[in-house]
Amino acid sequence: MSEWRYRDALREALAIEMREDDTVFLAGTDIAGGGVMAVTKGLMEEFGRDRVRDAPIGEMALLAMAVGAAMAGYRPVVELMFMDFIGVAFDPLLNQAAKLRYMTAGAVEMPLVVRTQTGIGRSGGAQHSQSLEAVLAHIPGLHVVMPSNADDAACLLRGAIRSTHPVVMVENRHLYGRRFERPATFPKPELPGRAAVRRRGTDVTIVAWGRVVLDCLDVADRLQGEGIDAEVIDLRSIAPLDVETILTSVAVTHRLLVVSESVLTFGASAEVVRVVATEAWDALSAAPVTLGGLATPIPYSPALEAAWGPTPEGIEAAVRNLTRAIEVVHG
Amino acid sequence: MTTAPRTMDSTRLVEGYETMYRIRCFESAVSDAYRAQMIHGFVHSSAGGEASAVGVCLALGPDDYLTSTHRGHGHCIARGMRTDRMAAELYGRVDGYCGGRGGSMHVADPSVGLLGANGIVGSGIGIAVGAGLVAQLRLRGVAVAFFGDGATTTGYFHESVNLAAVWGLPVLFVCENNGYVEFTPWSEVSRIERAADLAAGYGIEGIFADGTDLEAVYTTAVGLVDRLRSGEGPFLLELSTVRIGGHYEGDAQPYRSDDVFARDPILRLRASLVERGIVGVEELVLVEYRIHAEIEAAFAFASASPYPDPSEVGAHV
Numbered sequence: 125m126s127e128w129r130y131r132d133a134l135r136e137a138l139a140i141e142m143r144e145d146d147t148v149f150l151a152g153t154d155i156a157g158g159g160v161m162a163v164t165k166g167l168m169e170e171f172g173r174d175r176v177r178d179a180p181i182g183e184m185a186l187l188a189m190a191v192g193a194a195m196a197g198y199r200p201v202v203e204l205m206f207m208d209f210i211g212v213a214f215d216p217l218l219n220q221a222a223k224l225r226y227m228t229a230g231a232v233e234m235p236l237v238v239r240t241q242t243g244i245g246r247s248g249g250a251q252h253s254q255s256l257e258a259v260l261a262h263i264p265g266l267h268v269v270m271p272s273n274a275d276d277a278a279c280l281l282r283g284a285i286r287s288t289h290p291v292v293m294v295e296n297r298h299l300y301g302r303r304f305e306r307p308a309t310f311p312k313p314e315l316p317g318r319a320a321v322r323r324r325g326t327d328v329t330i331v332a333w334g335r336v337v338l339d340c341l342d343v344a345d346r347l348q349g350e351g352i353d354a355e356v357i358d359l360r361s362i363a364p365l366d367v368e369t370i371l372t373s374v375a376v377t378h379r380l381l382v383v384s385e386s387v388l389t390f391g392a393s394a395e396v397v398r399v400v401a402t403e404a405w406d407a408l409s410a411a412p413v414t415l416g417g418l419a420t421p422i423p424y425s426p427a428l429e430a431a432w433g434p435t436p437e438g439i440e441a442a443v444r445n446l447t448r449a450i451e452v453v454h455g
Numbered sequence: 456m457t458t459a460p461r462t463m464d465s466t467r468l469v470e471g472y473e474t475m476y477r478i479r480c481f482e483s484a485v486s487d488a489y490r491a492q493m494i495h496g497f498v499h500s501s502a503g504g505e506a507s508a509v510g511v512c513l514a515l516g517p518d519d520y521l522t523s524t525h526r527g528h529g530h531c532i533a534r535g536m537r538t539d540r541m542a543a544e545l546y547g548r549v550d551g552y553c554g555g556r557g558g559s560m561h562v563a564d565p566s567v568g569l570l571g572a573n574g575i576v577g578s579g580i581g582i583a584v585g586a587g588l589v590a591q592l593r594l595r596g597v598a599v600a601f602f603g604d605g606a607t608t609t610g611y612f613h614e615s616v617n618l619a620a621v622w623g624l625p626v627l628f629v630c631e632n633n634g635y636v637e638f639t640p641w642s643e644v645s646r647i648e649r650a651a652d653l654a655a656g657y658g659i660e661g662i663f664a665d666g667t668d669l670e671a672v673y674t675t676a677v678g679l680v681d682r683l684r685s686g687e688g689p690f691l692l693e694l695s696t697v698r699i700g701g702h703y704e705g706d707a708q709p710y711r712s713d714d715v716f717a718r719d720p721i722l723r724l725r726a727s728l729v730e731r732g733i734v735g736v737e738e739l740v741l742v743e744y745r746i747h748a749e750i751e752a753a754f755a756f757a758s759a760s761p762y763p764d765p766s767e768v769g770a771h772v
Contacts, residue, residue, distance in 0.1 A: 149592070174592060180621060185614030188581020189588060192598075195570045196520060196589035215611075219575050220582065227561040228571070229554035230771040265772050 128306040130299040133274035134163045134239075137281040138201065140310065142171050145199060148285055151177040151186060152203030152239075160205055161241060161300050183213035187238065191220045194236040199285055204240040207294060208251050210259070221290035222265030233288040234265075239281070243297040243335060244385050244433045250421035253429075255334065255386035258395070260292050261363035267291040267316040268362040272337035274304035275311050276320075276360055282313035291316055296335040319366035321373065325355035327447050328379040331370060331396050333359035336385050336434060343439045352447050362392050370396060371404050378409040379446045385433050388416040413442050458684070459514050459677050463670055465733045471513060471669050472728060473742050475505035475721050478529040480750040481538050482700070485528065485545060485559075488754060489704040494545045498559045501529030503667075503699035506720035507631050508533040510672025511599060511694075514680045518596035520568045520586035522579030525560045527572030530601050534569050536562070539753035548760035555763045556771070568596075577602065577611030580628065584619045587626035587689070597625040597683040605636035607650050616691065620657040625683040627676070628691045631666060633698035638710050651693035659689055666694025667720040696720075 128136075142148045150164060150171075156178045158165030168176035179186050183204060190200040204210065210217065217238070225234050242255045261268045267289050271277040277295065284291035322337065323344050332340045337358045344354040355373050359366065374380055380400055382393040393414040400412060415434040423429050463471065482502040488494045501508065504526070512533035515521070523530040531541060536552065544551025545559050552564050563571035570586060573579045583600030590596035606612050607630060619626045630650045634641050647653060654661025664675040672694055679690045697718040701708045716722065728734045 177622070180614075180617055182614035182618060184610050185581045185584060185618045188578060188611065188615065189585040189618060192520075192522070192570065192582035192585020192587075193589050194585070195565060195582065196586040198585075198589045198592070200585070212610075215575055215578060216581065220573075220578055224563075224571065226771045227553055227557045228563045228565065228771075229556050231553070231563065232565045232570070 126306045127303040128274050129301055129303055130274045130277050130295070131161065131163055131301065133278040134281055134295070135165065135167065136310070137278040138164065138167060139170065141282055141285045142167070142175060147198040148201065149175040149177065149198065150201050150203065151179050151189070153179055153181055153205055155203050159203055161297065163239070163300070164203070183209050184216065187213045187216035188220065190236045190238070191216050191224070191234070194234050194290075195224065195232045199235045201237040201239060201285060204238050206252050207240045207242040207256055208254050210240070210256060217260065217266060217290070217292070218263055222263045225289070226265060234290045235285070235288050236290050237281070237284045238290070238292045239295065240292065241295040241297050242385075244417070244422060244429060246297060247424050247426055247429060248422070249424040253422040255294070255384065257294055257362045258386060258391040261392055261395070265290070266363060268294065269316045269360060270294045270334040270362060271360065272299070272334055272358050275307060279311035279314040280316070280360065282311070283315045286313050287315050294334065298335055316361040317364040317366060319360055319369040320358045321355060321369065322358045323354065323356040325353040326376055327353045328381060328443055329355050329357060329370070329373040329377045330381045330383060330443070331357045331359060332383040333362060333392075334385060336383050339434070339436045340383055340439060343436055343443060347440065347443055352443060354443055365395065365399070367399050367403065370400060374400055374404050375407045378407055380408065380412040381442050381446055382412065382414045383434055383439055384416045386416055387419055388414055389419045391416060410446055413446055415439060415442055458681060459516070461674065461677055463673055467513065468669070468728060469734050469738070469742070471509050471673070472724055472739065473746065474509045474533055475669065475724065476743055476746050477538065477749070478505045478508065478532045479721055480746050481528060481532060481541070481753070484542070484750050484754050486700070486704055488545070493758070494559070495547060496558050498545070498704040499526040499702065500700040500704060501526050503633065503697040503715065503720065504529050504631055506669040506672050506724065507629070507666040507694045507696050508601070510669050511601070511629055511676045513673055514676035515599065516596070518568070518590075520570055520583065520590065520596060520598040522570050522583040522586070522598070522600050523572040524579060524602055524606070525572060525574055525576070526603065527562060527601075528559070531562050531564070531569060531572065534567055536564050536567065536569065538750060539756040542753045542757035543760045546757040546760065547762065548757060549763050550756065550760040577606040577609030580606060580611050581615040583626055584615045584624060587619060587624035588622065590625055597627060597680055599627045599629055601629050601631060603636075604630060604632040604634070604641045604650055605644070606630070607653060608644055616657045616659070616689070619689040620659050624689055626689040627679055627683060628689060630691065630693045631696045632693055633696045635698055635702070637702045649693060651691055654691040659691060661691040661693065663693045663695070666696040667718045667723055669720065669724050
């Protein structure tokens with residue numbers, strides 16, 4: 125069985141798309157030398173500095189530049205080193221990339237990709253750990269994807285580059301070096317919008333995205349031995365949201381647990397629960413449960429950070445609580 | 456590569472006058488329509504900026520890109536956009552350039568390289584850098600960013616000019632300095648007297664020209680665009696203009712006392728053309744009549760155009 129790392133999948137996907145389309149180019153701080161996460165390593169050597177462009181620190185201009193290049197017919201892929209940095213680059217996403225297709229009635233396309241990364245559990249502190257997908261998904265016109273494994277990293281990145289919509293791809297820093305089974309053929313491009321059922325089950329639906337999907341799968345495997353059969357949906361795409369896959373699952377399991385590494389209040393979890401509550405109220409036999417981060421900045425100290433977000437133990441307990449009613453019924 | 460002539464001959468001068476007059480008539484009709492409540496939202500007149508818009512746009516070729524501002528009608532018309540479809544856009548109708556989705560602050564026509572007016576001050580400066588990069592990679596075209604003096608204090612200006620400078624992009628940053636940042640005199644928000652001097656902070660050349668003098672704008676812009684085409688740049692061009700109206704339609708301007716018409720670029724050009732014998736008054740009057748008729752027809756077209764179908768509200772997201 126051959127393996128590859130999440131980082132390899134991203135790098136190879138970039139290289140494939142750059143070979144196939146001369147208008148694809150990369151820009152970001154320190155990316156020509158490989159970038160802080162070493163995703164773009166070697167690409168400057170193959171494609172040259174015109175297409176693997178180092179940029180000064182100044183994310184506002186970097187992203188606005190990408191908007192202009194996309195409007196002029198190119199396909200920029202810009203690297204925003206940490207997701208937290210969208211604060212200084214928000215206008216190009218909020219008011220430009222997300223809206224210009226609409227405001228021009230489709231006269232321009234917006235084929236730009238922002239690659240960025242996040243992740244708790246590395247003491248990144250309050251300004252280098254946030255998972256802000258809900259902030260972006262709240263803006264109509266932006267697409268947001270969060271791959272939980274190497275295959276998805278490759279196919280979602282290829283799809284993001286080919287999309288005519290602006291796509292923000294949120295990678296996870298703990299996954300870059302992680303090894304996954306490598307498929308026999310390279311993953312094909314996939315546009316944002318489709319979730320994947322990672323594990324079939326009938327007792328409870330766990331919806332998750334990003335790295336925490338892997339925790340949910342581990343928990344589901346552990347509980348299988350106890351007769352709890354959990355279905356795990358990897359959202360992959362936060363916006364557009366694959367409502368159909370979620371509703372289909374809840375119609376079978378009647379129970380919903382949503383897990384993420386982001387702040388729960390006003391978050392994407394709340395949106396998943398809203399959709400299920402409004403579209404499938406009658407299917408629910410228990411109140412939905414959400415697990416995520418506290419409504420506080422993310423603390424630095426490992427001791428505090430561990431108390432901030434979801435843990436495998438917390439996920440397991442939530443699944444047990446949600447399915448307790450089943451055990452009673454089954455007697 | 457398209458290279459515009461270095462100076463304006465009489466044909467080009469009359470053509471320039473005609474476009475400037477078209478812009479002024481359009482803005483005047485916009486003002487009337489706004490008072491008649493035919494135009495909704497926020498509208499910013501470009502009256503007074505005609506020489507700047509027309510002089511720069513005449514220096515450009517078909518492959519070049521432009522970004523504009525919330526005060527963008529003049530740039531659009533100078534780039535050749537049709538007044539009837541612009542009026543329809545301001546009226547929120549289907550025949551508008553954006554089908555009524557954009558409005559005054561968001562008129563765009565990418566088919567002529569105009570990547571949009573913009574409601575966020577400074578944003579077009581960054582967008583022009585991306586268009587300039589594409590021009591450089593394609594080895595074809597340049598990009599022009601129009602922006603006001605108020606945009607020079609934004610982060611967009613600083614980051615974008617620096618990025619274009621370190622990447623050596625063919626971008627002409629055109630600061631139209633009308634002396635007012637919304638309701639505040641420019642002198643109260645900057646200790647720099649000449650916006651062109653800001654160029655030194657980025658290691659690029661800054662040039663100043665009188666933005667109410669069509670020929671001065673044109674000859675300066677042509678020279679800079681030629682240099683961009685030969686690989687120099689970027690450049691920061693400051694054009695001093697005058698804002699004949701308020702910040703927006705309906706602004707009573709209690710904060711102003713300057714004589715705007717003393718620097719009216721259209722009166723100035725008209726007098727100069729006649730005095731120098733380049734064109735007779737009779738010919739100019741004929742041009743003006745024709746433009747009045749065009750603008751009247753443009754707004755009649757806008758009035759007759761239907762509103763967009765509400766069922767289309769979700770299209771093009």
